[in-house]
Amino acid sequence: MKFFIDTANLAQIKEAQDLGVLDGVTTNPSLMAKEGIKGQDNILKHYVDICNIVTGDVSAEVISTDFDGMVKEGEALAKLHPRIVVKVPMIKEGVKAIKYFTGKGIKTNCTLVFSAGQALLAAKAGATYVSPFIGRLDDVSTDGLALINDIRIIYDNYAYKTQILAASVRHPMHIIDCAKLGADVATCPLSAILALLKHPLTDSGLAQFLADAKK
């Protein structure tokens, strides 16, 4: 399973890249705002800065909601860097835009996916990635992981190439469960990736080894 980091924070992206396990980055307008990135020029420059840190795909989201606007924005984003993936919301105009980008050889990430039907449409339109938001489903007492399982079954039934990118990941068990279910990618906060490292028996075992090494 690929690991993407879900942030626009350059220091965190660099930390994950330096760990040697990072396969890409996802951003969204909320994550960009959290970093205080404002204005079109600064936003575009920030995407390029991210692309220059990592070696994998970087999702950059359009904010238009009409087909023409999405196409214009997406084409400009795609020209920024070969690693840019155009992130498009799962709405009617978005499905059309994904189909258009697919025809142009531009990679896409269909975002804000909350049902298997939406994921099926994204795959039929040729999305490179589909982003089911598992944490936000869990937040409303709906099983986010069950959605990953359903999409995996559907995509495998028809050999769709669209990669399942588990999004809205909140903690390490989400990552482990997504791996068990066969998600292609999990996009995670740095804290969830680092939490995978932790086990008290590792800490106590290492402390014992280091103490014994001094004897």
Ligand code: E4P
């Ligand atoms: C990723 O592509 C999504 O934008 C992100 O994972 C959403 O996560 P959140 O529900 O924690 O905002």
